[in-house]
Amino acid sequence: MFFPAKATVAKVLAVALSVSTPAWGAQASSTYIHAGTLIDVDAKKSRSNQTIIVSNGMIEDIVNGYAEAPDGAQAVDLKNATVLPGLIDAHVHLLMNLGPDTQMKALTQNDSEATLDGVVNARTTLMAGFTTVQDLGSRNESIFALRDAIAKGQVPGPRILASGEAISANGEEGSVGCSGADECRRVTRAHITAGADVIKTAISGGTLISMGAPPSRFTAEELRAIVETAESMNRKVAVHAHGIEAIKFALKQNVHSIEHGTYLDDEAVALFRKSGAVLVPTMMAGQVMEAFAANPMAPPAFREEASQFTARLVAAAARAKRGGVTIALGTDVGAAVHGDNAQELPLLVRAGLTPMEALRAGTIIAATHLGVDKLTGSLKKGKAADIIAVDGDPLADISVLLDVDFVMKGGVVYKGGQ
Ligand SMILES: [Zn+2]
Structure with missing residues (x-):
């Protein structure tokens, strides 16, 4: 058995769903993602020129306009892309x-x-x-x-x-x-x-x-x-x-x-x-x-x-x-x-x-x-930084999602973003 028998359900879920720092992958102290278009699936609309501020694997804030990344923070330029939740x-x-x-x-x-x-x-x-x-x-x-x-x-x-x-x-x-x-x-x-x-x-x-x-x-x-x-x-x-x-x-x-x-x-x-x-x-x-x-x-x-x-x-x-x-x-x-x-x-x-x-x-x-909507599923302050980006507009042509250019999970960039 993988888990000790006395492990509580809460513990098991905590392990499964935790946002942990991986042994590999680039993770700056904080990341500023400049999103040309951001799809807000909670509000059912998209917004242009947004900055998603990511720190410790979580979305710390989302602000209007392109906020400048401070010293030591990583900037990701997705100004020509559509950014949406993983x-x-x-x-x-x-x-x-x-x-x-x-x-x-x-x-x-x-x-x-x-x-x-x-x-x-x-x-x-x-x-x-x-x-x-x-x-x-x-x-x-x-x-x-x-x-x-x-x-x-x-x-x-x-x-x-x-x-x-x-x-x-x-x-x-x-x-x-x-x-x-x-x-x-x-x-x-x-x-x-x-x-x-x-x-x-x-x-x-x-x-x-x-x-x-x-x-x-x-x-x-x-x-x-x-x-x-x-x-x-x-x-x-x-x-x-x-x-x-x-x-x-x-x-x-x-x-x-x-x-x-x-x-x-x-x-x-x-x-x-x-x-x-x-x-x-x-x-x-x-x-x-x-x-x-x-x-x-x-x-x-x-x-x-x-x-x-x-x-x-x-x-x-x-x-x-x-x-x-x-x-x-x-x-x-x-x-x-x-x-x-x-x-x-x-x-x-x-x-x-x-x-x-x-x-x-x-x-x-x-x-x-x-049952993980408090953790992920939309781009919202306090959720895990599970963020993807594509070229084009998925709301006009959903098939653009067949070609994902950028993938971040829990604040770690796994694809694109250079
Ligand atoms: Zn099946």
Whole structure:
């Protein structure tokens, strides 16, 4: 176990989320960032000619005009750029790499190899402008060790909140199984004590095997026991669900988010509204399903369905958006390519979000969903200096975020800014 058993939840979170001075990376005593345009996702507007003053990893102040950096402070010239908060991805798999050998690797790769893959993927993610991610489904010890090494500044990467292995009824696909409400409570508690920041449950199986599967392998009592136990330890429960019955079943047990939500309908939208659950649509994952659709060995009904998967995910997100459901950005990278996370932003716009709404889904709304909005998610005095910059105007063309030129996390510059 990575954490001593007596470690309190507060301590665990403090380690995971702390703004620490890394062993590498340039960090002056204070940094003055001159932003030509600054996007304020709290106020939903942009402002021109701003100075962000960063010290000790935090945003000390944001002032109008270009304030001159005092002696000893570092100045970063982003006068020709658009500056915005570091992006947040609420659904990644940092230890997984999509490829022809994905399934073989799941069987043969040991924890050390998986962890080293995660180190590479974490760096790639950070360089793409994602300064915080939630990992929903990776081997416990590997992902918790990676999270903590990044928090200590030992390796570059985004802040990570991690579920570790998913909890399921049968323990399939690398998850931990539990049967009966008591055992589900015990497993949930053990998971959180081992270091989980969030609980991920798989109630109806993965995409590939969920067609024709029952809506849930958990009973309502079991899933509710998981939710109540998680809440009692200040954690949320994210549920992987594609099918409409699985989505509605989960929402009725008051889970906190539905991941994917592919076949949601208006009744599900009403349940989202009633429970306050968040939808994380992961539309990028549709690409993978479409690739499977090209496989002549797959059953025809599956191929037909898989070939339309992105369109289905976009339609589901669009329906949720029209119905007023809270949508947070999540990509399922691992089942898509690490570093391509920003591709989810144009998909959110395709689903009917304005560019500002899409940006908010990938910043302040995701931060609130992850429970880290006091720390990050917007450019605001007192928050961590998680700051990125791009050429062009994301509010006119969201795809400019596919090319991030400057990345600062916790006051440390990881990319650009020379
Ligand atoms: Zn996933």
